[in-house]
Structure formats: structure tokens, C-alpha cells
Amino acid sequence: MKSENTAFIYTDDFLDYSFHEEHPFNQKRLLLTKELLEISKGLTKDQIVTPVPLDEEILYSIHDADYIQAVKKASNKHPISDESYGIGTHDTPSFLGMFEASLVSVSGSVEATEQVMTGKVSHALSLGGGLHHGFPNRASGFCIFNDIAIAINHLRKHYDVKVLYIDTDAHHGDGVQHCFYQDAHVCTVSFHETGRYLYPGTGKTSERGIKDGFGYSFNFPLDAFTEDDSFLEVFHASIQEIAEYFQPDIIVSQHGVDAHYLDPLTHLHSTLHLFEEIPKVVHQLAHQYCDGKWIALGGGGYDIWRVVPRAWSQLWQVMNTNETFKGSIPQRWLDKWQPYSPVSLPNTWHDCLEDYREIPRRKEIEENNRRMYQQVLKFIDNKQGKISD
Amino acid sequence: MLVKDIMKKEIVTLSPDATVSDALQLLQQHNIRHIPVINQDKRVLGIVSDRDVRDASPSILDDEINKEVLSRSIQDIMSTPVVTTHPYEFFEEVATIFYQREFACLPVVKNHQLVGMITEKDMLYAFIQLTGTHSPSTQLEIKVPDRIGVLSDVCQYFTNRNIKIVSVYSYPDPIEPEYKVLVFRIQTMNPMPVVNDFQQTEYQILYPYREDHDEI
Numbered sequence: 001m002k003s004e005n006t007a008f009i010y011t012d013d014f015l016d017y018s019f020h021e022e023h024p025f026n027q028k029r030l031l032l033t034k035e036l037l038e039i040s041k042g043l044t045k046d047q048i049v050t051p052v053p054l055d056e057e058i059l060y061s062i063h064d065a066d067y068i069q070a071v072k073k074a075s076n077k078h079p080i081s082d083e084s085y086g087i088g089t090h091d092t093p094s095f096l097g098m099f100e101a102s103l104v105s106v107s108g109s110v111e112a113t114e115q116v117m118t119g120k121v122s123h124a125l126s127l128g129g130g131l132h133h134g135f136p137n138r139a140s141g142f143c144i145f146n147d148i149a150i151a152i153n154h155l156r157k158h159y160d161v162k163v164l165y166i167d168t169d170a171h172h173g174d175g176v177q178h179c180f181y182q183d184a185h186v187c188t189v190s191f192h193e194t195g196r197y198l199y200p201g202t203g204k205t206s207e208r209g210i211k212d213g214f215g216y217s218f219n220f221p222l223d224a225f226t227e228d229d230s231f232l233e234v235f236h237a238s239i240q241e242i243a244e245y246f247q248p249d250i251i252v253s254q255h256g257v258d259a260h261y262l263d264p265l266t267h268l269h270s271t272l273h274l275f276e277e278i279p280k281v282v283h284q285l286a287h288q289y290c291d292g293k294w295i296a297l298g299g300g301g302y303d304i305w306r307v308v309p310r311a312w313s314q315l316w317q318v319m320n321t322n323e324t325f326k327g328s329i330p331q332r333w334l335d336k337w338q339p340y341s342p343v344s345l346p347n348t349w350h351d352c353l354e355d356y357r358e359i360p361r362r363k364e365i366e367e368n369n370r371r372m373y374q375q376v377l378k379f380i381d382n383k384q385g386k387i388s389d
Numbered sequence: 390m391l392v393k394d395i396m397k398k399e400i401v402t403l404s405p406d407a408t409v410s411d412a413l414q415l416l417q418q419h420n421i422r423h424i425p426v427i428n429q430d431k432r433v434l435g436i437v438s439d440r441d442v443r444d445a446s447p448s449i450l451d452d453e454i455n456k457e458v459l460s461r462s463i464q465d466i467m468s469t470p471v472v473t474t475h476p477y478e479f480f481e482e483v484a485t486i487f488y489q490r491e492f493a494c495l496p497v498v499k500n501h502q503l504v505g506m507i508t509e510k511d512m513l514y515a516f517i518q519l520t521g522t523h524s525p526s527t528q529l530e531i532k533v534p535d536r537i538g539v540l541s542d543v544c545q546y547f548t549n550r551n552i553k554i555v556s557v558y559s560y561p562d563p564i565e566p567e568y569k570v571l572v573f574r575i576q577t578m579n580p581m582p583v584v585n586d587f588q589q590t591e592y593q594i595l596y597p598y599r600e601d602h603d604e605i
Binding site: 024083088089090091133140141142171174195196197198199200201202264265267 | 522524525526527528529530550551552553574576577578579580581582596
């Protein structure tokens with residue numbers, strides 16, 4: 001699995017997806033990541049692929065016509081409030097050019113599928129995508145169009161492949177799950193902080209799909225303060241078993257990196273180690289089941305200075321070389337960006353764990369998560385007639 | 390919420406000339422636990438539960454199974470008179486009846502005619518609706534002093550941040566009776582600005598517990 005053919009889908013137009021200066025969703029993180037990779041010599045010019053701009057036609061494969069029109073209107077006559085479509089709200093305020101910016105994100109994710117399915121590369125990464133909260137008829141949770149659902153739908157329509165969707169954002173991947181809830185050819189798997197407090201509140205173990213899709217949605221709600229070890233235990237055991245059960249042709253993964261302990265919005269309390277391990281597991285599964293076919297997308301991540309650039313660089317590095325960066329962050333990158341950062345930038349690839357507080361309830365949380373994932377997996381065991389207690 | 394909004398309107402019934410065997414069959418076939426017995430005018434004469442039938446049925450431990458019992462009239466084993474409720478009754482009232490009288494099911498009667506059935510399960514479903522996640526939202530629990538104007542004041546903070554409230558309920562603080570806990574589901578993925586606003590006030594946000602606060 002060394003030095004593979006991997007595409008980095010990127011255009012500066014991704015950065016136009018910007019609500020306002022104080023909004024936590026800030027695509028400057030894409031630029032920070034790309035430059036960190038380039039300076040670290042992890043990314044070369046010939047690996048960067050500019051996405052072909054798509055016609056709005058493709059949006060209709062997932063979204064309702066009236067919603068698309070509402071986004072268009074909001075995009076031109078900023079500012080408007082159209083609450084019934086979720087636009088103009090606290091989470092997704094309208095901004096000039098929001099329609100075009102959202103379409104570029106979709107184009108990036110679809111480009112990733114094309115790169116992989118036409119055999120140009122085995123893996124493709126589009127960090128401008130991964131907006132998993134978008135619903136067919138409304139914007140939600142910082143997401144306008146659901147690029148993931150559109151890309152998966154594109155894969156289904158044009159290549160008739162079975163898609164395993166893996167979502168490790170700290171928030172439940174509700175929009176994607178919703179779009180394929182009745183579909184047995186798309187297996188959606190989400191690992192997230194429990195919705196007891198956290199947005200969007202769904203993603204319970206009992207959500208398993210309906211009709212033909214029953215048994216093809218899996219949800220692993222993790223306790224607040226889960227930390228790396230317990231997260232990885234749940235992730236490892238579950239995703240291996242699900243991949244074996246589903247036998248996918250291709251993997252689409254969403255790599256929100258908001259489970260980190262520095263992230264302002266969530267409480268999973270992981271470290272950067274988690275974001276080195278998750279891609280390794282997905283990488284291995286892609287080769288084991290899908291002949292390498294793997295599309296990785298971005299997602300949440302709201303500490304854009306200390307967490308996201310390192311986490312996403314590691315994701316790329318694993319896709320590209322199956323290795324991770326170690327040691328120091330290049331000085332040139334630090335020198336360039338420190339003046340803009342409100343916080344002190346970390347100078348090593350791994351976390352030094354400043355401000356990391358041990359969780360006193362670790363054992364209890366671990367046990368709770370273990371019981372949870374075993375309960376979810378019992379479904380597969382029962383289906384396959386394995387004896388379970 | 391009224392009984393008519395949560396009751397079941399498609400009802401399995403028995404006529405007074407039915408047998409225990411008929412009841413047994415219907416209970417199994419529809420996977421239910423209660424069947425009202427009604428006459429031609431839909432008047433409720435009695436109710437028969439799975440337990441009534443089980444008690445009347447021959448035991449598998451008996452040496453000689455007496456099948457005769459299965460052909461007995463349903464009127465011999467049904468409970469009567471029947472406590473009923475009305476479609477315009479509050480669902481809280483029905484919850485109280487379930488809790489105090491240890492029933493699990495009530496026929497709903499209007500103008501002396503059976504119009505629906507409400508069970509403990511319907512009740513639980515109603516509570517799930519009350520506290521549940523209807524649309525993507527964050528849950529925020531706020532401990533507030535129990536006095537006039539608190540709820541409207543707290544709500545202003547959401548309005549000021551342009552955040553919609555999806556649902557709200559409150560319960561008395563279990564330890565300090567002069568406080569209440571307000572439970573909101575609010576339509577935002579980023580509660581931090583409004584949480585920070587509350588930090589300047591006497592209202593206290595209850596978080597996921599980092600440490601063990603249990604006093605059990």
C-alpha cells in the first residue's frame with residue numbers, strides 16, 4: 001500500500017463557502033491544510049485535481065426544486081431569511097454567492113467519485129465536501145447542499161456499486177442517513193457523540209433503516225468524554241464486522257475532526273491520535289474489500305488552527321502513503337500562519353496534551369460504550385445465525 | 390394533548406357470544422393484550438385481557454388437558470364493569486388512571502359507543518413525542534429560580550440569537566425545590582454564543598457530566 005495514486009481535489013473556490021467572520025464553520029482550514037501538506041512535502045502539484053464545475057442539474061438528484069430555488073434566491077438577495085428552508089437562521093445565515101459556493105462543494109465530491117471510478121486514482125480526497133447535515137428540503141447544521149448524498153447517488157446511478165458510508169464526525173450524519181434510509185445498496189454507519197445534548201439529537205442505536213434499507217443503517221452514539229481508546233475500540237470492532245457483513249464495492253468516508261478535546265462544540269475529548277488511526281482502518285478496509293476504491297471527504301472541525309490542519313494532513317498522508325507525519329511541524333508554516341492565529345499553534349504533529357484533563361469516569365464510559373456497540377452488532381450476529389448470549 | 394389524538398381507532402372487538410378460544414386467537418393474531426367485548430350498538434359490556442384468558446386456559450402442567458374451557462363463553466371471564474375514558478379527556482388524566490389503578494388499557498367511549506382504545510404503550514409514545522427529537526436540534530438544560538417571568542426571560546436569549554426553540558418542558562429541581570429545570574431543544578449546532586450569554590446571568594446551564602455527580 002505504498003505511495004499510491006491518490007487525488008487531492010481542490011480549488012480556491014471551496015473557500016467561498018463562508019457564512020461570516022464569527023461563524024464556527026470556516027473553510028480557511030482547507031487552505032491551512034493544503035499549505036501544511038505542501039510545505040511538509042506530502043502533497044505534490046500533480047496530485048491536485050481541480051474539480052470540473054457541475055451544472056445545478058445534479059442537485060435535483062437529492063434536493064427538492066423549491067429548496068434549490070430558495071437557496072438561489074438567498075444567494076442573490078443577501079440577506080434574506082427563509083426559515084422554513086433553514087436559511088437565514090443562526091446556523092446557516094444566507095450569504096452572497098451561497099448557491100455557487102455550495103455547488104462547488106458538490107462538484108468537488110462528485111469529482112472525487114469520478115477520479116476513482118474511472119480508474120485514474122484509487123483514492124480521492126475532497127475536503128471541501130462532507131456536509132452531512134443537509135436535507136432534501138432544508139439547510140441544517142452549517143450544511144446547505146448534501147454533497148455526500150449527491151456523490152453517493154451519482155455512484156449508484158452511474159456505476160451501480162454498493163457503497164459503505166463511514167461517518168466519524170462528532171455529530172450524527174443525519175442527512176446522509178435520511179437519504180438512504182430505505183436503500184439496501186448504501187450502508188450508512190455513523191460514530192458520534194450521543195444526541196442526549198449534542199446536535200442533531202438523532203443517531204440512536206435503534207435507527208437501523210426501514211423497508212429494503214432495514215439493517216443497512218448503523219449508529220454508534222458514544223458517551224460524552226469518550227476519549228481515544230474507547231472510540232477506537234468501538235470503531236475497530238464495529239466497522240470491521242459491518243464491512244464483512246455488507247461486502248462493499250467502494251467506501252465513502254466523512255472525516256469531521258470535531259471529536260478533538262480542543263473543539264469548542266463537542267465533548268468526545270479525543271486527541272489527534274484518533275485522526276491518525278481512523279484513516280488507517282478505512283484504508284485497510286478499502287483494500288480488503290473494494291480493490292482500494294475510497295473516497296474521503298471533510299466535515300466538521302471547529303478548531304481550525306490547532307486541530308484541523310494537522311488532522312486532515314494526516315488523513316491525506318495515510319491515503320497517499322499509509323504513513324503518518326511525525327516530529328515537528330515545519331517552521332515555515334508556523335511562521336506564516338501564527339500571526340493570524342488567535343491561539344498559539346502547536347509545533348508537533350502529535351498533541352502535547354496541554355490543557356488535556358483526565359476523565360475520572362473513564363472506566364464507566366468505556367464499559368457503557370462497549371455495551372452499546374455490542375448491542376448494535378448483535379443485529380448482524382443474529383442475522384448470520386451466530387450464537388450470542 | 391387529548392386522548393383522541395393518541396388513541397387507536399382501529400379496534401379488534403369481540404361480540405358477547407364469542408368463546409374463550411376466539412379471544413385467544415385474536416390476541417395472538419393481532420399481538421395485543423386487551424379486547425373489548427361490545428354489543429351490536431357498540432356499547433362496551435366488558436373487557437378481556439390476555440391474563441384473563443391465560444387464567445382460564447388449561448395449564449400445560451395438568452395431566453389431562455381439559456379443552457372444554459376453550460369453548461366457554463367470553464362473558465364468563467371478561468372483566469366488568471369497565472372503566473372507560475372519553476376522547477376529549479386529557480392524556481395526563483389517563484396516565485394517572487394507569488398509574489393509580491394499575492390498568493394498562495382503557496376503552497374510549499363517546500355517546501355510549503366505543504370509538505377507540507388507549508394503552509400504556511400509546512401513553513409512552515406520547516411522552517416520547519413530548520420530550521423527543523422532532524428535528525435536528527441541541528438539548529440545553531437550564532436551572533432557573535421558580536418565579537414569575539423566568540421562562541419568557543430565558544426565551545428572549547434564544548430570540549436574540551435568532552435560534553428557534555423546537556420543544557420545551559420543565560420539571561422541579563430534584564434537590565432544591567425553589568428551582569426548576571427547563572429543558573429546551575433548540576435549532577442550532579452551535580449553542581456556544583447563547584451559552585456564553587447565559588453565563589452572565591443567574592441561570593445555570595447543566596452540562597454533560599465530566600465527573601461523577603451521582604449522590605446515590
